[in-house]
Amino acid sequence: MESVRSTIDHQPSPTRRGLMFVTFEGPEGAGKTTQLTRLVARLEREGVAHMVTREPGGTPLGSRVRDVLLDPALEIDPLPEFLLYSASRAQLVANVIRPALDRGEVVVCDRYADSSLAYQGSGRGLEGALLADITRAATGGLSPNLTVLLDLDPVVGLERAARRGQPDRLERADLAFHQRVRAGFLALAGREPERFLCLDATQDEDTLQAAIWAAVAARLGV
Numbered sequence: 021m022e023s024v025r026s027t028i029d030h031q032p033s034p035t036r037r038g039l040m041f042v043t044f045e046g047p048e049g050a051g052k053t054t055q056l057t058r059l060v061a062r063l064e065r066e067g068v069a070h071m072v073t074r075e076p077g078g079t080p081l082g083s084r085v086r087d088v089l090l091d092p093a094l095e096i097d098p099l100p101e102f103l104l105y106s107a108s109r110a111q112l113v114a115n116v117i118r119p120a121l122d123r124g125e126v127v128v129c130d131r132y133a134d135s136s137l138a139y140q141g142s143g144r145g146l147e148g149a150l151l152a153d154i155t156r157a158a159t160g161g162l163s164p165n166l167t168v169l170l171d172l173d174p175v176v177g178l179e180r181a182a183r184r185g186q187p188d189r190l191e192r193a194d195l196a197f198h199q200r201v202r203a204g205f206l207a208l209a210g211r212e213p214e215r216f217l218c219l220d221a222t223q224d225e226d227t228l229q230a231a232i233w234a235a236v237a238a239r240l241g242v
């Protein structure tokens with residue numbers, strides 16, 4: 021009996037089996053980085069092994085690709101734009117995210133494939149099947165367990181983002197583009213309500229963090 025109980029007690033938790041992949045999504049200036057930073061601080065306080073990264077970026081290749089994608093001096097057509105995001109994503113998944121999940125760490129990522137569906141799909145108008153095929157190739161089908169969507173009117177978000185300084189290439193796109201992006205994110209959340217935690221990003225930071233931590237803690241069982 022004792023040996024049976026100890027076997028059960030030592031079953032790996034979902035985290036240790038590498039199943040906890042959390043992404044933050046939303047329009048410009050919605051507060052993703054603010055909330056992600058607070059979540060990471062909470063994971064540290066709780067003693068949960070974790071790794072934090074972002075898209076585009078997170079690898080030496082991804083950092084270079086990020087500089088290209090955000091450079092306001094460059095004109096980039098929708099297809100090469102999507103392929104560049106996908107190249108950064110493929111490198112990040114293979115070299116950073118999957119190894120961390122395999123080590124049993126919680127992975128927290130600032131933007132992921134949903135951003136491509138919203139920005140390059142809804143925003144730029146690229147076809148869904150193309151996005152799905154290339155995203156599958158880039159990620160090997162790796163999907164987050166939890167996606168926190170911070171929803172915000174782009175007028176407010178772009179104002180918030182502007183406090184940081186000069187707008188980057190994406191932030192310079194017109195308001196109609198950013199409205200399509202917002203609508204795209206909301207449509208994605210509507211299609212997968214179990215994966216998405218959709219929050220009104222006009223709420224104060226403490227309220228948002230409490231909701232995010234409750235969702236993470238429930239999935240981690242802490």
Ligand SMILES: Nc1ncnc2c1ncn2[C@@H]1O[C@H](COP(=O)(O)OP(=O)(O)OP(=O)(O)O)[C@@H](O)[C@H]1O
Pocket residue numbers: 046047048049050051052053054055180181183221222223224225228
């Ligand atoms: N809940 C909030 N209410 C009001 N302002 C906020 C809130 N959360 C963050 N901010 C402020 O909004 C600005 C943008 O926040 P942050 O960089 O976290 O957003 P982001 O979604 O990561 O932006 P981007 O996608 O443009 O990188 C910052 O000045 C931040 O202090």
Ligand SMILES: Cc1cn([C@H]2C[C@H](O)[C@@H](COP(=O)(O)O)O2)c(=O)[nH]c1=O
Pocket residue numbers: 048074075076105130131132133134135136137139140190191
């Ligand atoms: C992953 C991803 C990102 N984008 C856009 C969204 C933002 O405008 C920038 C990234 O800047 P941030 O300060 O880190 O939010 O890139 C995109 O268009 N498509 C994507 O797949």
